[in-house]
Amino acid sequence: METRLLIRGEQVAGDGGPLEVENPATEETIASVGLPSAEQLDAAVASAGEAFPVWAAIPAVERAELLHEVASRLRARTGELARVMTQEGGKPLVENSDEVGWTAAAFDYYAEMGRNFAGRVIPPIEASQLALVVKEPIGVWGCIVPWNYPLLLLSWKVAPAIAAGNTVVAKPSELTPLSTLMLAECFDHLPPGVVNVVAGAGDIGSALVDDPRVDGVAFTGSVETGKKVAAACATRVARMNLEMGGKDPFIVCADVAGDVRVAARGGAWAAYLNAGQVCTSAERFYVAREVYEGFVGEFVDYTNSLRVGDPLEESTDVGPMVSAPQRAKVEAQLSAAVDAGAQVLVGGDRAGFERGHFLSPAVVTGAADSTALLRERVSGFGRGAFGGFEVHIGDADLRAFFAEEERRLAAHAAAGAGDHADLSVQPSHHASVEMNTFLTSE
Numbered sequence: 001m002e003t004r005l006l007i008r009g010e011q012v013a014g015d016g017g018p019l020e021v022e023n024p025a026t027e028e029t030i031a032s033v034g035l036p037s038a039e040q041l042d043a044a045v046a047s048a049g050e051a052f053p054v055w056a057a058i059p060a061v062e063r064a065e066l067l068h069e070v071a072s073r074l075r076a077r078t079g080e081l082a083r084v085m086t087q088e089g090g091k092p093l094v095e096n097s098d099e100v101g102w103t104a105a106a107f108d109y110y111a112e113m114g115r116n117f118a119g120r121v122i123p124p125i126e127a128s129q130l131a132l133v134v135k136e137p138i139g140v141w142g143c144i145v146p147w148n149y150p151l152l153l154l155s156w157k158v159a160p161a162i163a164a165g166n167t168v169v170a171k172p173s174e175l176t177p178l179s180t181l182m183l184a185e186c187f188d189h190l191p192p193g194v195v196n197v198v199a200g201a202g203d204i205g206s207a208l209v210d211d212p213r214v215d216g217v218a219f220t221g222s223v224e225t226g227k228k229v230a231a232a233c234a235t236r237v238a239r240m241n242l243e244m245g246g247k248d249p250f251i252v253c254a255d256v257a258g259d260v261r262v263a264a265r266g267g268a269w270a271a272y273l274n275a276g277q278v279c280t281s282a283e284r285f286y287v288a289r290e291v292y293e294g295f296v297g298e299f300v301d302y303t304n305s306l307r308v309g310d311p312l313e314e315s316t317d318v319g320p321m322v323s324a325p326q327r328a329k330v331e332a333q334l335s336a337a338v339d340a341g342a343q344v345l346v347g348g349d350r351a352g353f354e355r356g357h358f359l360s361p362a363v364v365t366g367a368a369d370s371t372a373l374l375r376e377r378v379s380g381f382g383r384g385a386f387g388g389f390e391v392h393i394g395d396a397d398l399r400a401f402f403a404e405e406e407r408r409l410a411a412h413a414a415a416g417a418g419d420h421a422d423l424s425v426q427p428s429h430h431a432s433v434e435m436n437t438f439l440t441s442e
Contacts, residue, residue, distance in 0.1 A: 010191025051193030114163030
């Protein structure tokens with residue numbers, strides 16, 4: 001296991017206290033990472049600052065080739081990276097193999113974006129003028145990454161930043177630092193200091209956010225922490241890019257009647273992928289009355305067929321949750337919903353495991369709309385709280401539902417080929433609306 005930090009192009013052991021990394025499937029400690037000392041964190045930010053003018057001066061076409069090389073090195077290490085991600089995070093091996101591929105694709109994509117988009121010509125006010133919009137790098141970016149997709153979400157921050165000529169100091173989650181620390185070899189052809197990687201919890205992240213030498217912060221995490229990041233950046237007028245979760249709804253329209261089985265399986269994976277620990281996981285289901293019974297029945301049957309188990313085994317569909325506190329939050333929401341009158345049709349137990357943070361997929365009906373299960377975002381199971389919401393795309397009810405929703409990261413919808421095509425472009429507070437794009441096993 002790689003436990004060294006990456007600072008100024010060199011892999012160094014952290015001089016701070018130990019960070020113990022647990023395998024969530026076995027609850028065993030699999031590695032101990034040295035946290036950065038104050039001096040090492042200072043050196044990481046300083047090295048990014050020193051590297052910035054050098055890196056920004058390199059022509060975009062050359063930076064693009066260097067990013068393509070990162071992608072190539074990632075693909076070459078797919079097996080070992082996927083295995084370590086599975087051991088530290090609990091996501092099934094096949095899903096982590098996919099994640100490495102997506103991560104490499106992000107570096108390829110932003111390599112070409114950096115090569116081809118340096119600005120634009122805009123119409124001038126006077127005929128004698130030439131008006132240009134020139135895109136310039138900002139400086140040093142602090143990249144704070146969560147545990148659910150440690151490499152993919154890292155790439156969405158690091159790749160565009162360095163493609164544009166910026167430098168970065170990245171901090172993975174304290175729960176899943178090992179796969180990120182392994183990337184040092186994927187970056188060692190870049191000038192020293194362009195990419196720095198440190199480990200740690202919220203205190204290290206806060207230090208990056210508060211550092212006046214960090215010109216921008218890219219953060220993925222909870223709304224509560226995101227607000228703190230935003231406030232800190234606003235105080236010193238630093239740039240920010242925030243991705244924060246929500247309690248994402250899944251709408252099932254009446255005209256899926258001919259494909260209820262496919263829609264139910266798609267809905268299940270929208271809820272249960274990565275043990276429900278996806279930023280855009282479906283967490284609340286609103287099903288048209290005409291298809292409610294059939295959809296719920298298919299959903300329950302398919303949920304019963306999913307295999308919860310060792311994430312390293314090919315036959316496993318669902319692995320453990322990432323930590324004991326994370327599972328406890330979901331169990332508390334399920335318990336509170338049941339106490340308030342909800343029914344658990346299937347799942348919600350620990351799937352017969354005495355060790356490991358396992359929780360079997362749960363389908364819940366009859367939960368009051370005011371319960372935490374339907375209102376408070378927690379990555380994990382406790383999905384599938386079905387309501388009898390009548391959904392027809394042309395009805396004012398559905399449009400009002402979208403218009404009145406609080407801001408969410410995403411919404412999902414399953415519909416037939418009727419008059420529902422405009423659902424994905426209706427005004428709403430959702431950052432994205434996904435129509436029939438959920439994952440299925442078929």
